[in-house]
Amino acid sequence: MNYPYLTTAFAGVGGTIKDNPEDFIVEEIPAYAPCGHGEHLYLRVEKKGMSTFAMMQRIATALGIREQEIGYAGLKDAQAISRQTISLPPVDKRKIAKLDIENITILDSNYHTNKLRLGHLHGNRFHIAIHEVVEDAEQRALDILNILEHTGVPNFFGSQRYGVLGSNHLVGKAIVGGEFSEAAQLIIGNPEKISNQRWQQAATAYCNGNIDEALATLPGRFRDERRLLHALLKGKDHRQAVLTLPRKLLRLYLSAYQSHLFDRQVQMRLDSIDILWPGDIAYIHNKGACFRVEDSEAEQPRADRLEISPSGMLPGHKVMYANGQTGIIEQALLEKEKLNDKSFNQLPGLKLSGERRPLRVPLKQTNCRQQHNTLHLSFALPTGSFATTVLNEVIKSTTASDKG
Structure with a gap:
C-alpha cells in the first residue's frame, strides 16, 4: 500500500536508513516512574538487534523465571x-547485577506496586540517522517537520502492520468473510511475492495442490505455516x-484488517486531517477519550491547538x-467491505470490540542537524503511533523503513 504525503509541496531529503542498529534508536517515554517499593522489579533495558520478545526470553532464561511473568509496555x-x-x-536485585547477556544492558532497576502492562507509556522518542541525503537536507527536513508539528502527523499504521x-x-479479511481456503492460501504465501527459494517452492507446491511436497520443502522456522499444513x-x-x-x-490477522480499513480513512481525510466536521468523533489526546462533535466551529480552536483531532474507526461490535x-x-x-457490527465478533476467542x-x-x-551527507533526526510520538510516517514525509522515497 502506497501512502500519500501530507507535505507533497515540499521536496524530501532522499537517503537511506537502517544500515545498522545505531542508525535507529528508540526510547520509551514511561507513563510513570517506579515508586521504589512493591513486589515488582522494573528494569530499564537497552537491547540491540533483537525483538522485545527475544530480549524477554533471554532475561527469563538467565533468571530462571517464566517469560509470561515479565511485563512490558510496548514492542520495539x-x-x-x-x-x-x-x-x-x-x-533479588543482586541477580540483576550479575546478568551478562550479549546485546542487552540493564540501565536501571527499581521496585513498583504493579506489573507493567501493554500501553503503560506516553510514547516513544526516536533518534534516526539518514545517510546519503541531498546537500540541503537539513533545511528541507526543518520545513517538513514544521508542517507536521502544526498540522499533525497522519496516523497511518503503515506497511509494518501487514x-x-x-x-x-487480506488474511484477516478472508477469515472475517469465512473464506478459509483463501486465508490458508495467503498464509502459505503468494509464490510471486516470495524471494526465499525454499519458501517459494513450498508455496508453489501448495498452489498446485501438493500439500506433502509443500510441507517437505517449507523451512523449519515456518512453524505456523507447517502447523497449518499438518492440520490439512x-x-x-x-x-x-x-x-x-x-x-x-x-488476532494479528484480524487486527491488520482493522488497520487497513483505518488507513483508508486517513487517506480519505488527508486534505482536511486537521479540520473537524459536524458529526465527527473527536479524540482528546491527553485523555485518550472521545466525544461526538455537535458544533464543529466551536471545537475547531481546540483542534488548531492539537488538543483534539478527528478520529476514524477500527470496526468492531462496540465501536x-x-x-x-x-x-x-x-x-x-463498511458496506463496500460487506461488514456489520457482528463481523469481528463471530469466532470464539477472536472477538474484537x-x-x-x-x-x-x-x-x-523535533530536532535535526546535518553532518556532511548524513541527517540526524529526532522526534517524539504518542504511544501506538509509528515513526514510519514521519520518515516517509521527510525522505519522500520508498527507502524509509518500518519502525515503531
Whole structure:
C-alpha cells in the first residue's frame, strides 16, 4: 500500500536508513516512574538487534523465571537500539547485577506496586540517522517537520502492520468473510511475492495442490505455516486448519484488517486531517477519550491547538460510529467491505470490540542537524503511533523503513 504525503509541496531529503542498529534508536517515554517499593522489579533495558520478545526470553532464561511473568509496555523493532522498561516478579536485585547477556544492558532497576502492562507509556522518542541525503537536507527536513508539528502527523499504521508479504490484512479479511481456503492460501504465501527459494517452492507446491511436497520443502522456522499444513494432511478442512493456529496470530490477522480499513480513512481525510466536521468523533489526546462533535466551529480552536483531532474507526461490535459526512464515509466503507457490527465478533476467542483512533497525532521534541551527507533526526510520538510516517514525509522515497 502506497501512502500519500501530507507535505507533497515540499521536496524530501532522499537517503537511506537502517544500515545498522545505531542508525535507529528508540526510547520509551514511561507513563510513570517506579515508586521504589512493591513486589515488582522494573528494569530499564537497552537491547540491540533483537525483538522485545527475544530480549524477554533471554532475561527469563538467565533468571530462571517464566517469560509470561515479565511485563512490558510496548514492542520495539529488532533492527534498532531500543531502551524500554520491563517488569519482573519478585527477584533479588543482586541477580540483576550479575546478568551478562550479549546485546542487552540493564540501565536501571527499581521496585513498583504493579506489573507493567501493554500501553503503560506516553510514547516513544526516536533518534534516526539518514545517510546519503541531498546537500540541503537539513533545511528541507526543518520545513517538513514544521508542517507536521502544526498540522499533525497522519496516523497511518503503515506497511509494518501487514507483514513481509504485505498480506496480513487480506488474511484477516478472508477469515472475517469465512473464506478459509483463501486465508490458508495467503498464509502459505503468494509464490510471486516470495524471494526465499525454499519458501517459494513450498508455496508453489501448495498452489498446485501438493500439500506433502509443500510441507517437505517449507523451512523449519515456518512453524505456523507447517502447523497449518499438518492440520490439512490430517484431514481437517480449511476452516479447522486455519483455526488451529495460535489465537495471538489469528488476532494479528484480524487486527491488520482493522488497520487497513483505518488507513483508508486517513487517506480519505488527508486534505482536511486537521479540520473537524459536524458529526465527527473527536479524540482528546491527553485523555485518550472521545466525544461526538455537535458544533464543529466551536471545537475547531481546540483542534488548531492539537488538543483534539478527528478520529476514524477500527470496526468492531462496540465501536462508536460518527454522524454526518464522516458517518457516511464510514458506513460506505463498511458496506463496500460487506461488514456489520457482528463481523469481528463471530469466532470464539477472536472477538474484537473495535475502537476510535485519531486520524493524526502530535509531533513533539523535533530536532535535526546535518553532518556532511548524513541527517540526524529526532522526534517524539504518542504511544501506538509509528515513526514510519514521519520518515516517509521527510525522505519522500520508498527507502524509509518500518519502525515503531
